[in-house]
Amino acid sequence: MTKRFIRAAVVACLMGSAAAISFVPMTPAMAAKPTGPSVSTPVAKLLKPAADKLGTNDIAGASDLVKQAQALPDLTDFDKYKINEFAGQIAIKNNDFDTASKAYFAMADSPALATVTPEEQAQTLRIATLLAADRKNYPAGIKYGKAFIALGGAHDAQLEASLAECYYYSGDYVNAEAMANAIVAATPAGTAPTRGAIEVLLYSQIKNGKQDAAHTTLETILTYYNDPDEWGQLLDVSLGVKGISTIQALHIYRLRFVVKATSRADDYSTAASSAISVQLPVEADAIVKAGSAAGAAVPPKLAADAAGRAATDRKTIGAFEGEAKKSPNGELDMRLAETYYGYGRYADAAEAARRALQKGGAKMDANEANMVLGESLLASGDTAGAQAAFNAVSDASAPWAKAKHLWLLYLGNKYAATAQK
Numbered sequence: 001m002t003k004r005f006i007r008a009a010v011v012a013c014l015m016g017s018a019a020a021i022s023f024v025p026m027t028p029a030m031a032a033k034p035t036g037p038s039v040s041t042p043v044a045k046l047l048k049p050a051a052d053k054l055g056t057n058d059i060a061g062a063s064d065l066v067k068q069a070q071a072l073p074d075l076t077d078f079d080k081y082k083i084n085e086f087a088g089q090i091a092i093k094n095n096d097f098d099t100a101s102k103a104y105f106a107m108a109d110s111p112a113l114a115t116v117t118p119e120e121q122a123q124t125l126r127i128a129t130l131l132a133a134d135r136k137n138y139p140a141g142i143k144y145g146k147a148f149i150a151l152g153g154a155h156d157a158q159l160e161a162s163l164a165e166c167y168y169y170s171g172d173y174v175n176a177e178a179m180a181n182a183i184v185a186a187t188p189a190g191t192a193p194t195r196g197a198i199e200v201l202l203y204s205q206i207k208n209g210k211q212d213a214a215h216t217t218l219e220t221i222l223t224y225y226n227d228p229d230e231w232g233q234l235l236d237v238s239l240g241v242k243g244i245s246t247i248q249a250l251h252i253y254r255l256r257f258v259v260k261a262t263s264r265a266d267d268y269s270t271a272a273s274s275a276i277s278v279q280l281p282v283e284a285d286a287i288v289k290a291g292s293a294a295g296a297a298v299p300p301k302l303a304a305d306a307a308g309r310a311a312t313d314r315k316t317i318g319a320f321e322g323e324a325k326k327s328p329n330g331e332l333d334m335r336l337a338e339t340y341y342g343y344g345r346y347a348d349a350a351e352a353a354r355r356a357l358q359k360g361g362a363k364m365d366a367n368e369a370n371m372v373l374g375e376s377l378l379a380s381g382d383t384a385g386a387q388a389a390f391n392a393v394s395d396a397s398a399p400w401a402k403a404k405h406l407w408l409l410y411l412g413n414k415y416a417a418t419a420q421k
Helices: 004-015 028-032 041-055 059-070 077-093 097-109 111-115 118-134 138-150 157-169 173-185 195-207 211-224 228-238 246-258 265-277 281-293 300-326 331-343 346-359 366-379 383-391 398-420
Strands: none
Touching: 041 059, 041 077, 059 077, 077 097, 077 111, 097 111, 097 118, 097 138, 111 118, 118 138, 118 157, 138 157, 157 173, 157 195, 173 195, 195 211, 211 228, 211 398, 228 246, 228 398, 246 265, 246 281, 246 366, 246 398, 265 281, 265 300, 281 300, 281 331, 300 331, 300 346, 331 346, 331 366, 346 366, 366 383, 366 398, 383 398
């Protein structure tokens, strides 16, 4: 969970409102029948030009006038409320969130808050809540967030996400989960849930011991957001599926590198070793080089082994191509498709996988052939064909089902990202 979403919301909230107070000249009729509180005359004489300066983005000039207003004697509660509003706006424009939070907390706690319109009350409490979360003042965030909700206004996903975060960091995981879950559930179909809310939901579920629910939430996050760390978490867990074979694990490792999941040197080493063990040395060599480029170099012995085997494979690939094409069953074509994938020859890999499926044979694993077909088509830009290939994987065994599910999840992510553009 990060603070960048909260800060953006604070600024957007302020900039989207009437940032500068407009002072309307008092008419005799208005004076005879006041419509609400007003600042005292000495304060008005300073805040009016301060508002004008804010309107022209003269932040320093506005700040000087506000400081003069703060120094005036005998300020009323409403004077202080409005002076703090100006001070808070100026602080936010200066990215001074400590000062902004003090100003808005004072406004939210002021007796004058009850005298302004419900809309202004909501605005004050909203900004106070967002600033409290940003400043890690979680008790204040809970206090002001609950007060905002008690006003009974419109649903505000960003504020509720900040409130959920305050609950989470206060150790109240039950309320954090409930609040975040309500936000996510209220998200319209096909729309990305608020990032802060769904992350609070994930980590609250983990804290509350709801591992299956957390796994589902993590997948929901990845449907909309390509987060390398969260992809890494999901793939790490998925590699532990019971009964997984080396080739099945390699198909999951391939996705790790496609989605650019956060990876350690051990991830590259294990993937490269797996590729070597299933006789895909060129792919192993490519994985080693990718790890080195990412600053996660594998052991020198493994790197040298992969490079040597890859050099030999490149010399014999032509003969293997001819042998596979002549074979009456699809086993060699499937192996050729895997080999082509490691070479980055995705169109050739798809063609070989299709031959393998057409020829069949007792030793040809149709699920493996469909997996490499889907991966190759996706790498070639044919997402519809890739989806069809992955959906053709029909083995009910947990490892192939997991590999299929993960690649389809990635496809769903790509579709969602496209839909949001």
